[in-house]
Amino acid sequence: MTAQKKFLSVAVAKPKVAFFELSSCEGCQLQIVNNEATLLDFLSLVEVVTFREAMTESSDDYDIAFIEGSVTRKDEVGRLKAIRNNAKILVALGSCACFGGVNQLKNRFDPEWVRKEVYGDHPIETDAARPLEDFVAVDLRIYGCPIKKEEVERVVTDLVLGKKVHMPRYPVCMECKANENICLFDLGEPCLGPVTRAGCNSWCPNSRAGCWGCRGPADAANMDEMRRIMSEKGITEETFFDRLECFGGFKDQLITYRKGSL
Amino acid sequence: MKINCNVDVHHLTRVEGHGNIRIRIKDGKLEEARWEVVETPRFFEAFLSGKKWDNAPWICGRICGICSIGHTLASIRAVENAFGIVPTDQTRKLRLLLKHMETLQSHVLHLYFLTAPDFAGVGSVFPLIEAAPDIVSRAAKLKLLANDACDIIGGRRLHPTRTVVGGFTMLPEKNELADLNKRLKDAVQDLLLTADLFKGFSVPDFSRETEFVSLKGDGNYPFIGGDLISTDGVVKKESEYRLMTNEYIVEQSTSKWSRLSRKSFAVGALARLNNNYEFLHPSARQISDSFGLGPVNHNPYMNNIAQLVECVHVVSESIDMMEELLGSSFDEPRQQVVPSAGIGVGAVEVPRGILYHSYEFDDTGHIVKCDCVIPTSQNHANIQHDLEALSAQYAEQGKKDRDIELLAQMLVRAYDPCISCSVH
Numbered sequence: 001m002t003a004q005k006k007f008l009s010v011a012v013a014k015p016k017v018a019f020f021e022l023s024s025c026e027g028c029q030l031q032i033v034n035n036e037a038t039l040l041d042f043l044s045l046v047e048v049v050t051f052r053e054a055m056t057e058s059s060d061d062y063d064i065a066f067i068e069g070s071v072t073r074k075d076e077v078g079r080l081k082a083i084r085n086n087a088k089i090l091v092a093l094g095s096c097a098c099f100g101g102v103n104q105l106k107n108r109f110d111p112e113w114v115r116k117e118v119y120g121d122h123p124i125e126t127d128a129a130r131p132l133e134d135f136v137a138v139d140l141r142i143y144g145c146p147i148k149k150e151e152v153e154r155v156v157t158d159l160v161l162g163k164k165v166h167m168p169r170y171p172v173c174m175e176c177k178a179n180e181n182i183c184l185f186d187l188g189e190p191c192l193g194p195v196t197r198a199g200c201n202s203w204c205p206n207s208r209a210g211c212w213g214c215r216g217p218a219d220a221a222n223m224d225e226m227r228r229i230m231s232e233k234g235i236t237e238e239t240f241f242d243r244l245e246c247f248g249g250f251k252d253q254l255i256t257y258r259k260g261s262l
Numbered sequence: 263m264k265i266n267c268n269v270d271v272h273h274l275t276r277v278e279g280h281g282n283i284r285i286r287i288k289d290g291k292l293e294e295a296r297w298e299v300v301e302t303p304r305f306f307e308a309f310l311s312g313k314k315w316d317n318a319p320w321i322c323g324r325i326c327g328i329c330s331i332g333h334t335l336a337s338i339r340a341v342e343n344a345f346g347i348v349p350t351d352q353t354r355k356l357r358l359l360l361k362h363m364e365t366l367q368s369h370v371l372h373l374y375f376l377t378a379p380d381f382a383g384v385g386s387v388f389p390l391i392e393a394a395p396d397i398v399s400r401a402a403k404l405k406l407l408a409n410d411a412c413d414i415i416g417g418r419r420l421h422p423t424r425t426v427v428g429g430f431t432m433l434p435e436k437n438e439l440a441d442l443n444k445r446l447k448d449a450v451q452d453l454l455l456t457a458d459l460f461k462g463f464s465v466p467d468f469s470r471e472t473e474f475v476s477l478k479g480d481g482n483y484p485f486i487g488g489d490l491i492s493t494d495g496v497v498k499k500e501s502e503y504r505l506m507t508n509e510y511i512v513e514q515s516t517s518k519w520s521r522l523s524r525k526s527f528a529v530g531a532l533a534r535l536n537n538n539y540e541f542l543h544p545s546a547r548q549i550s551d552s553f554g555l556g557p558v559n560h561n562p563y564m565n566n567i568a569q570l571v572e573c574v575h576v577v578s579e580s581i582d583m584m585e586e587l588l589g590s591s592f593d594e595p596r597q598q599v600v601p602s603a604g605i606g607v608g609a610v611e612v613p614r615g616i617l618y619h620s621y622e623f624d625d626t627g628h629i630v631k632c633d634c635v636i637p638t639s640q641n642h643a644n645i646q647h648d649l650e651a652l653s654a655q656y657a658e659q660g661k662k663d664r665d666i667e668l669l670a671q672m673l674v675r676a677y678d679p680c681i682s683c684s685v686h
Binding site for chain 2: 021022023024025026027028029030031033034043048051052055056057058072073076101102103105106108109113114115117118119120122124126129145146203204206207208209212238239242246
């Protein structure tokens, strides 16, 4: 497509890249296509060999596999394992792949009731919604619902150049402060920014929408302090728990809290 | 010529989600033509149970990555209708503007990246980047405009952040809107060039008499709320949407199917145009006429052209609305929300057709029952019947396997199906 890329005058390998989706809205892949301004640069770094949403051709010969979505059916486990066998690097793309995403909200109900509520007596296969790591080794996680395209580009560039990929360890709250936003708690809005992993550049709080924790917990997130702030600001426990529950990233914490409130 | 033909397309490409096409023709006779949906269901309607009202738009927008704005707006409208909230004029305009930009983004993506490769005889848009760079960069420019507009008005192009029950969390800056307005005016020329491009493609000649369902125009080409209409003369209220959709379960699909006056009906750009042609912006009507597209058109491949006409409509109407917004001062972005028990329905025309969200709340504003009817699920039965008629017609004409396979794929793509959405 274009001339061989070089970095510090050393030729850079052009990895073969494949995109896949399990149970999902396919929005994370759309974010990649939505990269109008930088899409062409991005495409010159890699060779896309499989991307069903955008192209007819496909191949099992690839280096990096990006997988969006959570696992909710047995055939998806098979597909996932086959992809793992083919890929050198397997990347979980977005909250569904990393934590189960909104899909895991159904796990709080009896599966039989869930099926009946939607399909009546019609038999249909569905299991609990689970993240990729429950079935295969995951090499990298790109968090977010949706993923941030700049982050994907950074990760891919690092991979292509053979650099180590780093994810922010600090919370969204730090980015939000740097962006000089009004604190949402001062506007009476609940926000999980103080405990959620950064990297989105405080995407929702920039629009005065409180964080719902789609990127999961930051390293050493101070959950008890978060709970204390919520209560001090008059946010109900239900609202706090709704947010912790929404994308599945705070699952363990929520189990602990719910046990405590019983 | 008596032909034999086996077509098996497993996981059709350049569509959103997972579907299969299977056609069997023996000695020139059609034995089987099937459109199968194999997407995994995610059970949104079940898992919203018990959640408080403010969760609904946030979670339901995530039914679909392509039309997340439409889902969010339908969800908000359903909640507002249940609680008796009437959006302000300013909120209504900004929501429609946001909706228009999603329509533009989605139609341009479909026309250039998913449909055009078929007409150009390539497997994807990627080879066109070198072969026809001006065309690809025009598509990218139009998409970028639409996406930037969604960022500015909705906070984010995908899974919007500012759209809430009662209005917006935050309003765009006037200078951002003024800049968008300039770019919208430039886009008019790009859309005329898009029309020229599509005039060079030959639309397959196939028609099957079909019932078309959409919102009913009331002096305007409708996108958000209002009565429902079909080309067979059925008119219903928004709250009576179930009488329009009549969902049922079939073996070959994890998505439900729909029917109304006939064994199937169609929704989408062509349905909207067939029902509301007279309300198109004059500049859009001109483009429609130049393609010989007028009501009622029964060629499903013309849905592509109807999408193009709608691109012109939404851009022209957005310019008009921008002028109005820029000429007035902004009021408060958001009104108070007081939950109450009741049922609310929100009908919104998303790129692929009419979408319904319906919620029943208890008196504390918690969801008791949730129902979402997706455009693509309303189209599945119609795709199936088109596929049968098309295969039979082409078998009679003695077309080759490869041609039938391509035309069948193009047929399904023309509906621009959003399959994972249909199996929410």
